[in-house]
Every structure is written in C-alpha cells, then in structure tokens.
Amino acid sequence: xxxxxxxxxxxxxxxxxxxxxxxxxxxxxxxxxxxxxxxxxxxxxxxxxxxxxxxxxxxxxxxxxxxxxxxxxxxxxxxxxxxxxxxxxxxxxxxxxxxxxxxxxxxxxxxxxxxxxxxxxxxxxxxxxxxxxxxxxxxxxxxxxxxxxxxxxxxxxxxxxxxxxxxxxxxxxxxxxxxxxxxxxxxxxxxxxxxxxxxxxxxxxxxxxxxxxxxxxxxxxxxxxxxxxxxxxxxxxxxxxxxxxxxxxxxxxxxxxxxxxxxxxxxxxxxxxxxxxxxxxxxxxxxxxxxxxxxxxxxxxxxxxxxxxxxxxxxxxxxxxxxxxxxxxxxxxxxxxxxxxxxxxxxxxxxxxxxxxxxxxxxxxxxxxxxxxxxxxxxxxxxxxxxxxxxxxxxxxxxxxxxxxxxxxxxxxxxxxx
Amino acid sequence: xxxxxxxxxxxxxxxxxxxxxxxxxxxxxxxxxxxxxxxxxxxxxxxxxxxxxxxxxxxxxxxxxxxxxxxxxxxxxxxxxxxxxxxxxxxxxxxxxxxxxxxxxxxxxxxxxxxxxxxxxxxxxxxxxxxxxxxxxxxxxxxxxxxxxxxxxxxxxxxxxxxxxxxxxxxxxxxxxxxxxxxxxxxxxxxxxxxxxxxxxxxxxxxxxxxxxxxxxxxxxxxxxxxxxxxxxxxxxxxxxxxxxxxxxxxxxxxxxxxxxxxxxxxxxxxxxxxxxxxxxxxxxxxxxxxxxxxxxxxxxxxxxxxxxxxxxxxxxxxxxxxxxxxxxxxxxxxxxxxxxxxxxxxxxxxxxxxxxxxxxxxxxxxxxxxxxxxxxxxxxxxxxxxxxxxxxxxxxxxxxxxxxxxxxxxxxxxxxx
Numbered sequence: 043x044x045x046x047x048x049x050x051x052x053x054x055x056x057x058x059x060x061x062x063x064x065x066x067x068x069x070x071x072x073x074x075x076x077x078x079x080x081x082x083x084x085x086x087x088x089x090x091x092x093x094x095x096x097x098x099x100x101x102x103x104x105x106x107x108x109x110x111x112x113x114x115x116x117x118x119x120x121x122x123x124x125x126x127x128x129x130x131x132x133x134x135x136x137x138x139x140x141x142x143x144x145x146x147x148x149x150x151x152x153x154x155x156x157x158x159x160x161x162x163x164x165x166x167x168x169x170x171x172x173x174x175x176x177x178x179x180x181x182x183x184x185x186x187x188x189x190x191x192x193x194x195x196x197x198x199x200x201x202x203x204x205x206x207x208x209x210x211x212x213x214x215x216x217x218x219x220x221x222x223x224x225x226x227x228x229x230x231x232x233x234x235x236x237x238x239x240x241x242x243x244x245x246x247x248x249x250x251x252x253x254x255x256x257x258x259x260x261x262x263x264x265x266x267x268x269x270x271x272x273x274x275x276x277x278x279x280x281x282x283x284x285x286x287x288x289x290x291x292x293x294x295x296x297x298x299x300x301x302x303x304x305x306x307x308x309x310x311x312x313x314x315x316x317x318x319x320x321x322x323x324x325x326x327x328x329x330x331x332x333x334x335x336x337x338x339x340x341x342x343x344x345x346x347x348x349x350x351x352x353x354x355x356x357x358x359x360x361x362x363x364x365x366x367x368x369x370x371x372x373x374x375x376x377x378x379x380x381x382x383x384x385x386x387x388x389x390x391x392x393x394x395x396x397x398x399x400x401x402x403x404x405x406x407x408x409x410x411x412x413x414x415x416x417x418x419x420x421x422x423x424x425x426x427x428x429x430x431x432x433x434x435x436x437x438x439x440x441x442x443x444x445x446x447x448x449x450x451x452x453x454x455x456x457x458x459x460x
Numbered sequence: 461x462x463x464x465x466x467x468x469x470x471x472x473x474x475x476x477x478x479x480x481x482x483x484x485x486x487x488x489x490x491x492x493x494x495x496x497x498x499x500x501x502x503x504x505x506x507x508x509x510x511x512x513x514x515x516x517x518x519x520x521x522x523x524x525x526x527x528x529x530x531x532x533x534x535x536x537x538x539x540x541x542x543x544x545x546x547x548x549x550x551x552x553x554x555x556x557x558x559x560x561x562x563x564x565x566x567x568x569x570x571x572x573x574x575x576x577x578x579x580x581x582x583x584x585x586x587x588x589x590x591x592x593x594x595x596x597x598x599x600x601x602x603x604x605x606x607x608x609x610x611x612x613x614x615x616x617x618x619x620x621x622x623x624x625x626x627x628x629x630x631x632x633x634x635x636x637x638x639x640x641x642x643x644x645x646x647x648x649x650x651x652x653x654x655x656x657x658x659x660x661x662x663x664x665x666x667x668x669x670x671x672x673x674x675x676x677x678x679x680x681x682x683x684x685x686x687x688x689x690x691x692x693x694x695x696x697x698x699x700x701x702x703x704x705x706x707x708x709x710x711x712x713x714x715x716x717x718x719x720x721x722x723x724x725x726x727x728x729x730x731x732x733x734x735x736x737x738x739x740x741x742x743x744x745x746x747x748x749x750x751x752x753x754x755x756x757x758x759x760x761x762x763x764x765x766x767x768x769x770x771x772x773x774x775x776x777x778x779x780x781x782x783x784x785x786x787x788x789x790x791x792x793x794x795x796x797x798x799x800x801x802x803x804x805x806x807x808x809x810x811x812x813x814x815x816x817x818x819x820x821x822x823x824x825x826x827x828x829x830x831x832x833x834x835x836x837x838x839x840x841x842x843x844x845x846x847x848x849x850x851x852x853x854x855x856x857x858x859x860x861x862x863x864x865x866x867x868x869x870x871x872x873x874x875x876x877x878x
Contacts, residue, residue, distance in 0.1 A: 323493065
C-alpha cells in the first residue's frame with residue numbers, strides 16, 4: 043500500500059517576516075493565515091519573469107485564442123443596449139442569461155440541470171474557495187490526487203483542512219476506511235477527471251464509476267474540477283461525473299482556458315440545496331462577480347461565437363502538443379519520461395527516481411529556462427523528481443529552444459550526479 | 461453604560477433546508493457555514509423587485525453617473541493597444557498602473573504610501589473578507605458601530621468571529637477593557653468614518669484621534685472602510701485615519717460608488733507586512749481580480765476622467781439629498797426623525813421607540829414602497845425602530861411618490877398602534 047496521510051511539504055516559501063512593525067502581525071494572525079501556503083508557482087514565476095527566460099511554468103492560454111475583434115463589437119453592443127444593468131451591481135447568483143447559456147451547454151452533454159443549479163463565481167478558484175468555506179472545518183480531510191492542482195490544495199489549507207493524497211485509484215477505498223477509523227472521515231473527494239493538472243491524465247468511465255461508488259458507499263461528496271475538459275485533441279470523450287450522479291457531485295467550470303482568463307468567470311454546478319448555501323457564502327465574499335464581463339460573456343455565447351473559437355483553440359493546442367512532444371523526443375536524454383496528454387495544457391515530466399527538480403530548477407534558470415517543480419502539486423511533499431511543462435503559451439520556435447535548454451540542464455544535472 | 465456583547469439578531473432569514481437530498485448537507489456543513497447569515501437586504505430586495513414597488517432599499521449608485529461614452533472609447537483603446545495583457549491572467553496584487561494611480565490619489569491626500577501598499581481586490585467586500593480571513597479565529601471579537609455595514613458583519617460572522625457593537629465613542633474603551641478582562645481581546649476596531657453606512661454620520665478629527673489612541677493603548681488594528689468619503693456635498697473634509705497612523709490602520713476603498721459597481725474593483729491600503737499576507741490569502745481565493753476591468757479603470761484614471769465624473773456625481777447626489785430631505789419635511793408625520801448627511805447615499809430614519817420597522821415593512825410593501833430595516837445593521841439585534849433610506853438611485857418624481865407612500869405607511873402603523 044502506498045498512500046500518504048498529510049505532511050506539509052517543506053519546500054514552500056513562507057510569507058516574509060517583518061520584525062520592525064508597531065503591530066506584531068505574527069501574534070494576531072488567524073490560524074487560517076498561519077496555515078496558508080504561498081504559491082510556489084507564483085514565486086517561481088517571479089524568477090522566470092525576465093525576458094531572456096523561456097518559461098514553461100505558467101498555465102497561460104495562448105493570446106492568439108483571445109477573440110479580440112469579436113470582443114470589440116460585443117462590448118460596444120453591451121454599452122449601447124444594456125449599459126445600465128451591465129455596469130450596476132448584479133445578482134449574487136450571476137447574470138441570468140449567462141447561467142442559462144451555461145446550463146444549456148451542459149444539458150446538451152447529458153447533465154440534468156437548469157440555471158438554478160448554476161452559480162457564477164469570480165474564477166473557478168473562487169468556486170473551490172467557497173465550497174471549501176461552506177464544508178471544511180479545521181482538521182477535516184479531503185481526498186485528492188498525487189499530484190493535484192496546487193490552487194485547490196491552497197484553498198483547503200487556507201481553512202486548515204488536510205488534503206490526503208492518493209497515487210492510484212486502488213488506494214481510494216483503503217484511504218477512506220483508514221481515515222474513518224481515525225475519526226477523520228473525508229468531506230469530499232477532489233478530482234480533475236479530464237486532462238488533470240498537472241499530470242494531463244484523464245479518468246476513464248470505469249474509474250469515474252468507481253470513485254462515485256466509493257462516494258456513495260461512504261456518503262462523501264465528489265468535487266469534479268473541470269477547467270480543461272473541452273480542450274480534447276483526440277480520443278474518446280468520457281462522461282462527466284456530474285452526469286453520472288447529480289446529487290453527490292459538485293462541478294467547477296471556467297472560461298479561463300476556453301475564452302479568456304482576464305474576465306475571471308467561473309461557475310459551480312450543484313444541487314440547489316448546495317447552491318443556496320454557496321450564495322450566502324458568496325454574499326460576504328464579493329457580493330457578485332464582475333457584472334460587465336458576465337454580460338459580455340453571455341452575449342458571446344448567445345451569438346455562437348464560443349463554439350467557433352473553441353474549435354480553433356483545440357486545433358492550435360493540438361499542434362502545440364504535437365510540436366512539444368516532437369521536441370521532447372528529439373532532445374531529451376535517456377531516463378526522462380513524459381506524458382502524452384489527449385488534451386489540456388500540460389506535459390508532466392519525470393526524472394529518474396532520486397533526482398530533485400528543485401535542484402534542476404537552479405541549473406535550468408542559469409540556462410534561462412523555467413518550469414514548475416512537481417513537488418508543488420503533491421500535498422505530501424512527494425513527486426520531487428517531477429515537473430510540469432506548459433505547451434499552450436509559447437510559439438514553436440521558443441518551445442524548441444526551451445526544450446533544448448531544458449534538456450541541456452537535465453544532462454548537466456545527470457552528469458554532475460554521476 | 462450601554463454596550464452590547466454580541467447576540468445574534470433573530471430576524472435574519474436562515475438558509476433553506478431541503479430534506480430530500482441524498483447527501484444530508486446539514487450534517488456536513490462547516491461551522492463557518494452554520495454561522496453565516498443570509499443578507500436581510502438581499503431578501504428584502506427580492507420582495508421589493510416588482511416594478512410597482514418604489515424601493516429605497518438598495519445602495520445603488522445612479523446609472524446617470526456611469527461614464528458610458530468614455531467607457532466605449534477606453535475599452536476600444538485597451539483592446540487595440542493592450543488586449544494581450546488585459547485579457548490574460550494578471551498579478552495577484554493587481555494592475556501596476558492602477559495601483560500607482562490609486563496610490564497617487566491618496567498621497568495627494570496626505571497618505572504616506574506607494575503602490576506596494578495597494579492590493580487590488582474584487583470589490584471592497586473582498587477586502588473585508590480577506591482581512592477577516594487572515595486575522596479572525598472563531599470566537600475572536602471585533603468592535604463595530606451600532607449600527608454598522610451589514611456586509612462587514614456578514615464577513616465577520618462567516619469566520620465565526622463576534623462583532624461587538626458600541627453605540628457611542630465613550631463606550632469604546634470600557635468595551636475593550638471588558639473584552640480583555642474576559643480574555644476576548646478584540647482583533648480590530650471596524651469603522652466607516654465618512655458618511656457611515658447606514659447612519660450617514662461622519663467622525664470628526666477628535667473622534668478619529670480618540671479611536672486611534674485607544675487602538676494604540678490596547679494594541680489593536682483599526683479598519684477604515686471608506687467607500688463614500690469622496691461623495692462629500694458640504695462641510696469640512698476630515699483627515700483619513702490612515703493618514704494619522706500608517707502602521708495600525710488598514711484602509712478599504714472601492715470604485716463602486718464613484719465610478720461603477722459592475723467592475724467590482726476595490727482595494728486595500730495597508731503596511732506591506734499585511735499586504736504580503738493578504739496576497740497569499742487572495743491567491744487561494746480568486747488568484748487575481750478581473751484583469752480587463754482593471755486595465756480600463758487604470759486608463760480612466762490616467763486620462764483624468766475620474767475627477768471630472770466625480771464632480772458631477774457629487775453635484776447630482778447633493779441635489780438628490782436636498783430633494784429627499786425636502787420631501788421628508790413635507791410628508792413625514794410627527795415623531796419620525798432622520799439624519800441630514802453631508803455626503804454618501806443614505807438617510808437613516810428612526811420611528812418613535814417601541815415601533816418595529818419590520819412591522820412597518822409589511823405595511824409599506826402593501827403601499828408598494830420598500831426600505832431596509834435598521835435592525836439588519838445592528839449586530840446585537842437592536843435598532844428595531846430604525847431604517848435605511850437610499851437617495852442616490854431614484855429620480856425626483858419617484859422619490860417624492862415613494863416618500864409619500866412611506867409616510868402613509870408610517871401613519872397607518874402609528875394609528876393602528878394608538
């Protein structure tokens with residue numbers, strides 16, 4: 043057996059301490075704050091921000107996918123025809139037309155929902171945050187993957203909950219049973235079933251059924267975080283977990299990867315009982331999601347522009363994936379392994395066991411190339427030999443040069459260690 | 461002595477309970493969720509939403525103040541010249557130009573800050589939420605006014621903290637001492653020094669000095685919530701509390717009342733030590749505030765359009781205040797009292813002691829007029845004879861008709877009770 047109970051990983055850079063202040067902040071911080079973890083990605087990004095650095099670190103969509111010309115027209119239309127409502131306060135639940143459009147797209151995929159099951163959130167990060175806030179007490183456990191999305195781990199930690207990572211599906215039931223025996227029954231199972239961040243792996247229908255079976259058996263909620271699902275380049279679409287159980291699954295969606303991240307529009311699909319609680323939580327958090335952006339997004343969907351642009355985005359990212367895979371084949375030294383994702387934005391790369399990508403980072407940054415260490419995605423501090431590589435953002439030339447530099451850095455490290 | 465330790469007010473409508481769900485939500489909700497209070501304003505607003513109802517309930521800015529034509533131009537400019545960054549993910553701290561513009565406006569008012577003291581938030585509600593999250597543990601106390609802003613109370617409750625209300629400044633020190641003696645030392649003093657919501661009252665410099673003196677004496681932080689400060693119609697500007705102590709005050713600002721609410725742009729001004737902690741908290745909450753809206757706001761300020769529009773807004777609201785005061789003089793029955801605010805958006809109205817504005821609301825809604833019960837702003841359930849009246853949103857004709865209807869409803873209630 044190979045599961046981990048949570049240990050904090052140590053490599054995380056803690057908030058700075060300023061000793062000279064009149065008020066000693068350390069003494070009055072909440073336990074939530076003391077349990078928060080600064081995003082390792084953010085700190086790496088600040089190092090990787092120099093123009094000479096080729097960075098595979100961010101999870102940025104390609105700006106070529108931003109429908110700038112369509113936006114020019116739609117924004118003028120919104121300002122011409124509905125400025126008074128689009129610039130005013132809005133409902134906490136979100137723009138009604140947008141909720142209808144989102145519900146419509148999901149019902150076409152087999153979900154039994156209406157707009158009443160849709161809460162617009164300020165990014166899907168807020169979706170995770172609000173769900174954490176209404177369900178997690180300090181010490182509560184959450185099952186997640188090893189690796190899993192860093193932002194979700196951050197949200198769980200920020201409420202003093204403990205993500206418990208599992209490496210393989212087969213560990214799920216034993217982990218749940220053990221936690222129950224320890225009187226630490228998990229509140230939910232956090233999953234990213236399609237093109238998982240960072241691993242790029244997609245769960246097949248059997249795996250989804252198994253997770254739901256365990257959830258029903260032990261009466262757990264399932265969080266289906268789904269930012270990448272629509273970015274499938276090939277292979278067979280798997281059913282959404284929400285379509286397989288609409289009483290136990292909470293679904294998070296976002297426009298950040300399929301439309302644009304700058305609007306920060308996400309959503310939660312859930313039973314109305316849960317939406318009702320989330321609305322109360324959202325009232326005290328930001329009252330409502332930016333209203334103008336929602337009006338623009340609603341119109342963009344109504345006009346059918348979303349589907350058109352999505353098709354182009356998939357084509358672009360498919361080519362980018364093919365290109366980076368070709369570069370990896372060409373340049374990577376023996377012993378390095380990587381995933382071949384059917385969609386999404388990331389490759390997940392492993393060095394031989396025993397190597398640490400944090401050490402590699404220090405070599406790589408001298409070669410002017412950056413990535414995210416895989417450890418950041420492992421709630422138990424494991425995964426030290428892994429890293430996440432984004433392929434959506436960069437052009438072909440920079441990608442090839444970046445892979446060359448990365449391969450060189452890896453060779454250097456492997457040689458030094460010999 | 462007349463201060464209150466916190467009792468939950470009872471009139472709040474609790475979240476609905478749905479008995480038929482597969483997962484029993486009640487059993488797994490967090491203590492935070494169980495302590496959350498649904499906004500009474502929101503529920504009143506839903507009743508007041510029928511077109512025949514004249515509503516003084518919302519705190520909505522007047523749409524005539526929205527600079528629609530300027531926005532048309534600026535949005536095109538942003539899409540022409542900086543679309544790639546304005547539609548992409550942004551920094552958690554916020555748009556650098558916007559932070560500079562905001563810092564510049566405050567330094568002109570005597571604050572010793574730079575952009576490093578500015579964190580852009582998704583509405584000033586998020587400013588309150590994040591500050592609560594990093595400082596408040598369950599059971600922690602916060603000093604606030606009786607009455608005080610409902611959204612702040614909601615945020616405090618959502619982290620299981622206890623707002624402790626004081627009616628008069630003179631109660632402040634005794635309340636602090638008592639709480640310390642009970643081992644419940646407050647984390648901070650929450651204030652809205654300019655045109656307080658809902659009372660419309662402004663603290664003079666002596667009152668501000670006194671609050672800061674107590675804060676220093678007992679080593680407390682002061683939250684200066686400042687959404688209305690720039691909407692002064694008359695009288696002398698008082699110094700910002702942050703300008704009087706830049707180590708102990710955390711300042712919240714927003715564009716919601718002076719530019720437009722639909723962008724949901726607020727900010728926190730604080731010592732960098734605190735900003736640093738808030739940034740970590742914001743990472744897991746929504747990663748960054750909507751980026752396009754920030755770029756538009758930055759350009760709007762850079763072009764000097766903000767100041768121009770603010771002047772017009774003040775003029776408009778001053779006239780509206782004068783008009784509603786004239787209507788109150790003309791129509792209100794004897795025994796009704798109201799404030800004469802020097803700025804802001806609200807009148808605060810009192811019925812004779814012993815009357816309950818919740819009863820009045822039921823009469824008023826039959827007369828097709830609505831307001832917010834004052835009790836909603838009192839963390840201890842007091843203030844039952846008070847109500848908040850907004851004057852920024854409605855035109856003169858509807859305002860007069862609304863005051864007539866309200867006066868009629870009050871007369872009916874007073875007569876019934878005789």
